[in-house]
Amino acid sequence: MPRSLFARLGQLPAALILAVSLPLSAFAQEGRPPAAVTVVTLEASDVTLTASLPGRVAASAQAEVRxxxxxxxxxxxxxxxxxxxxxxxxxxxxASSYEAQKASSEALLAQAHAALRSAQREFDRQQELKARNVVSQQNLDNAISAREIAEASVKVAEAHLLTTNIDLERTxxxxxxxxxxxxxxxxxxxxxxxxxxxPLTTIRTIDPVHVDVTQAAADILRWRRADGGAKFAEELGQVVELKLADGTIYEHQGELSAAEPHVKETTGTIVLRLSFPNSEGFLLPGMYVQVEMPQGVVKDAILVPQQAVSRDRRGVPMALVVNADNVVEQRTLTVLRDHGNDWVVTAGVVAGDRVIVSGLQKTAPGATVAPQEQGATEPPVENN
CATH class of the missing domain: 2.40.50.100 (RNA polymerase II/Efflux pump adaptor protein, barrel-sandwich hybrid domain)
Structure with missing residues (x-):
C-alpha cells in the first residue's frame, strides 16, 4: 500500500476506525465453527476399590524333623x-542297642509274670488253708500283699517294654x-x-500356600467410617489377586482365610492371612508378592477418566462437562481415590454427563463445542 494511503488513514478519526473494526471482529467470532472435542458419557456403577499390599509366600504347614x-x-x-x-x-x-533294650525288657516282663503266677498260687493255697482254719489270718494277708506286689511288678515291666518299643520305633x-x-x-x-x-531337614506343605500381608489399622477404620456410599470390604467374598515380583498376575485367585484380631503397637498394622492354591508348585515360600486386597465398595460411583480432570490453584479437582445444548460447563468434583486410569467421583457429576477428555485447550466454560463420543468413527474431512 502507498505510504500516502497509510498517512491518510492515520489522519482518520479514531472513532471511525473503531466503528469499522468492531463489525469485522464480530463477524469473525460468529463465523468460527464450534471447537471439536472428544467426550465420554459417564455411567454409575458399584466400584470395588483395592489396595496393593506387600507380603511374602509362606508354607501352609511346616515341620522341622528332629x-x-x-x-x-x-x-x-x-x-x-x-x-x-x-x-x-x-x-x-x-538300632542294635535299642533292640537289646527291648530284649531285656521282654525278659523282665517274663520274670514279673512268673513271680505273679507264684504269688497267685501261694494266695490260693493260703486261702484254702484259712478256710479250714489251719493257718492264721496273718498268713493270708501276707499272701495277698505278695500277689499285689507281683501284679504291680508286671505293670512296671510292661511299661518298660512299651518305652523300649517306642524308642526302637523312633530309630x-x-x-x-x-x-x-x-x-x-x-x-x-x-x-x-x-x-x-x-533339624535333620524341613518339610513344607506348599499346596495351598499362605501369604501374610499387613494393613494399616487406620485404613480399616477410615473405610468403616467412610461416607459417600463407601462400604467396608469385610462383607465381600474376599477374593484377592496376587501380583508376582515380575509384575505379572498369578493365574489363581485366593481368599482371605484369617485376620489377626490384634494391632501391633510398634507399627499400627493388622496381619491378614490369605490362602492361594498352588498345585503346580509355582509359588515357593519366601517369594515377595503383592496382593490386590479389596478395601471397600462405593455404591453408584462415577468413574471419570483422569485425563478429563484438572485442578485449580488450590488443588480442587474440576472437569468440563458438555450439556444438552453443547455448551461447556465447569464442575467441581469430589474425588474419593484413583481406580486404574480413572478417578472415583462421588459428587459433581452424574450418570449421563459428558465430560471432555480431549480438546480441552480449544474451549472454555460457556463456549459452544462440537462433541464426539470417544471411540466413535470420525466423519471424513472435506478438502476446501
Whole structure:
C-alpha cells in the first residue's frame, strides 16, 4: 500500500476506525465453527476399590524333623527337594542297642509274670488253708500283699517294654506331615541326639500356600467410617489377586482365610492371612508378592477418566462437562481415590454427563463445542 494511503488513514478519526473494526471482529467470532472435542458419557456403577499390599509366600504347614532318640544315622531314605507323604521313612538310626533294650525288657516282663503266677498260687493255697482254719489270718494277708506286689511288678515291666518299643520305633524317622522335603542337614554316619537344636531337614506343605500381608489399622477404620456410599470390604467374598515380583498376575485367585484380631503397637498394622492354591508348585515360600486386597465398595460411583480432570490453584479437582445444548460447563468434583486410569467421583457429576477428555485447550466454560463420543468413527474431512 502507498505510504500516502497509510498517512491518510492515520489522519482518520479514531472513532471511525473503531466503528469499522468492531463489525469485522464480530463477524469473525460468529463465523468460527464450534471447537471439536472428544467426550465420554459417564455411567454409575458399584466400584470395588483395592489396595496393593506387600507380603511374602509362606508354607501352609511346616515341620522341622528332629531325632527323638540318640544314635548314629545309618542311612537317608528320601530324595531332597521331592514330595513326601505323611509317614514316609526319611532316616534310619542304628538300632542294635535299642533292640537289646527291648530284649531285656521282654525278659523282665517274663520274670514279673512268673513271680505273679507264684504269688497267685501261694494266695490260693493260703486261702484254702484259712478256710479250714489251719493257718492264721496273718498268713493270708501276707499272701495277698505278695500277689499285689507281683501284679504291680508286671505293670512296671510292661511299661518298660512299651518305652523300649517306642524308642526302637523312633530309630526310623518318618515324615510328620505331607509336603516337599528340603535339603538334609546331616549325612550318613553322623551322631544325632534327641531334641537337638539343628533339624535333620524341613518339610513344607506348599499346596495351598499362605501369604501374610499387613494393613494399616487406620485404613480399616477410615473405610468403616467412610461416607459417600463407601462400604467396608469385610462383607465381600474376599477374593484377592496376587501380583508376582515380575509384575505379572498369578493365574489363581485366593481368599482371605484369617485376620489377626490384634494391632501391633510398634507399627499400627493388622496381619491378614490369605490362602492361594498352588498345585503346580509355582509359588515357593519366601517369594515377595503383592496382593490386590479389596478395601471397600462405593455404591453408584462415577468413574471419570483422569485425563478429563484438572485442578485449580488450590488443588480442587474440576472437569468440563458438555450439556444438552453443547455448551461447556465447569464442575467441581469430589474425588474419593484413583481406580486404574480413572478417578472415583462421588459428587459433581452424574450418570449421563459428558465430560471432555480431549480438546480441552480449544474451549472454555460457556463456549459452544462440537462433541464426539470417544471411540466413535470420525466423519471424513472435506478438502476446501
Amino acid at each position: 531325632p527323638q532318640v540318640n544314635g548314629i544315622i545309618r542311612e537317608r531314605l528320601y530324595v531332597e527337594g521331592r514330595p513326601v507323604a505323611k509317614g514316609d521313612l526319611l532316616y534310619r538310626i542304628e 526310623d524317622i518318618r515324615a510328620p506331615i505331607a509336603g516337599v522335603v528340603g535339603l538334609s542337614e546331616v549325612s550318613q554316619g553322623a551322631l544325632v541326639t534327641a531334641g537337638q537344636a539343628t
